[in-house]
Amino acid sequence: MSHAAPMTERTVTAPPIYAFNGDADGLCALQQLRLAEGAEAVLVTGVKRDIHLLKRVSASNGAQVTVLDVSHDQNRDDVQRLLDEGASLRYFDHHFAGELPVHPRFTAHINTAPDVCTSALVNAYLGGRHVRWAIVGAYGDALTTLGEALARAHGIDGETLGQLAQLGLLLNYNAYGETVDDLHFAPEALAEALLPFADPLAFTAADGADGVFVALNDGYRDDMTKARALRAERDVPGAQLIRLPGEAWARRATGTLANERLQREPDRALAVLSPKSGGGFVVSLRVPAGCATGADDFCRQFETGGGRKRAAGINHLPEAEFDRFAARFEAAFRV
The missing domain is CATH 3.90.1640 (inorganic pyrophosphatase (n-terminal core))
Known part of the structure; x- marks a missing residue:
């Protein structure tokens, strides 16, 4: 067997x-x-x-x-x-x-x-x-x-x-x-x-x-050619805010534009706001080295905000919050 x-x-x-x-x-x-x-x-x-x-x-x-x-x-x-x-x-x-x-x-x-x-x-x-x-x-x-x-x-x-x-x-x-x-x-x-x-x-x-x-x-070359032609919507000593158009090329260019502007003007804080299809904005924030207020600390004042000391963001900023954000941004980083 x-x-x-x-x-x-x-x-x-x-x-x-x-x-x-x-x-x-x-x-x-x-x-x-x-x-x-x-x-x-x-x-x-x-x-x-x-x-x-x-x-x-x-x-x-x-x-x-x-x-x-x-x-x-x-x-x-x-x-x-x-x-x-x-x-x-x-x-x-x-x-x-x-x-x-x-x-x-x-x-x-x-x-x-x-x-x-x-x-x-x-x-x-x-x-x-x-x-x-x-x-x-x-x-x-x-x-x-x-x-x-x-x-x-x-x-x-x-x-x-x-x-x-x-x-x-x-x-x-x-x-x-x-x-x-x-x-x-x-x-x-x-x-x-x-x-x-x-x-x-x-x-x-x-x-x-x-x-x-x-x-x-x-x-990258095509998108950034358009992005570099944009002008700031809010511009004060030490802080600049750019609002992008609601187009795919602008959404792709958001982070690179923020990094590039900061490298060109390292002593100024920069906020780049990109409109979302359902309303509101995505925010990319860059701040100078040694800044008293960290980018992450600032962004965490808003729901969905976070990031790092010099580079942070807000995943959703309601349109109704734009003026409050702009005022706080200028108050925090104006020199």
């Missing part, structure tokens, strides 16, 4: 989940980790302002969730829910975090200093293994000094640095929009286009990049 061999149980491990901001910093943090730890992943992302990403994550017992470049303070309830469901969370970020959970399955790599970005935190975690992508992320987040410091530490020449900086700018520009339909490329599609390239410059040079880099570059 023959006996069938006993069946061996196979453990099927679910792919790790990455919830990441769709801007340059989030993309470059993700890229470093996938290059170092493996490409298989479930990606959860959206436009830059889509920061409540963990609402869209459902993790079964044992799931591995990595969160990149979105505030813990804005996701705390879902962090706790995922921990209660049995997930393990690894959190890399540089935004205001609030009180963090004390839990054996929660690991935080959070630094809210104004000269730090998430890509740099991941770079430190990986021991500089993919530092060129960290530099791209730093420049995308308008942290020029950080990008230069990383380049010096790793012997990267000026010409190469300029190319890395340009890629960072383009990746960041792509993330701005009210919805993914406003963007040239959905962030998850951009993440997959970047993935094969350990060297960012190989991506920019590759014929096999499906024209992604060329399309980003051309779109």
Whole structure:
């Protein structure tokens, strides 16, 4: 009498989940980790302002969730829910975090200093293994000094640095929009286009990049030509407010225009308001280095506001709040 061999149980491990901001910093943090730890992943992302990403994550017992470049303070309830469901969370970020959970399955790599970005935190975690992508992320987040410091530490020449900086700018520009339909490329599609390239410059040079880099570059040039022609609506010593038209090109240009204006006039605060299709505005705020009032502190005075010391925003400012916002903005930053 023959006996069938006993069946061996196979453990099927679910792919790790990455919830990441769709801007340059989030993309470059993700890229470093996938290059170092493996490409298989479930990606959860959206436009830059889509920061409540963990609402869209459902993790079964044992799931591995990595969160990149979105505030813990804005996701705390879902962090706790995922921990209660049995997930393990690894959190890399540089935004205001609030009180963090004390839990054996929660690991935080959070630094809210104004000269730090998430890509740099991941770079430190990986021991500089993919530092060129960290530099791209730093420049995308308008942290020029950080990008230069990383380049010096790793012997990267000026010409190469300029190319890395340009890629960072383009990746960041792509993330701005009210919805993914406003963007040239959905962030998850951009993440997959970047993935094969350990060297960012190989991506920019590759014929096999499906024209992604060329399309980003051309779109940026066209959008910014229009944006640079705009005049400020409110302009006082030390503070300037620009209201954009309600068009897709303007929504894409919002963050890059804010960063560019601040670099040109580093001693002035700048608010850029972009109309939303359903009414109200998205606000991007940039403030000078050493300013007594942080951009994040100012924006948190308004519901849906938050960010970093020098760069922050408000996801929804009702139209009825425009005058109050403008008055507070001028009062806070006028010199």
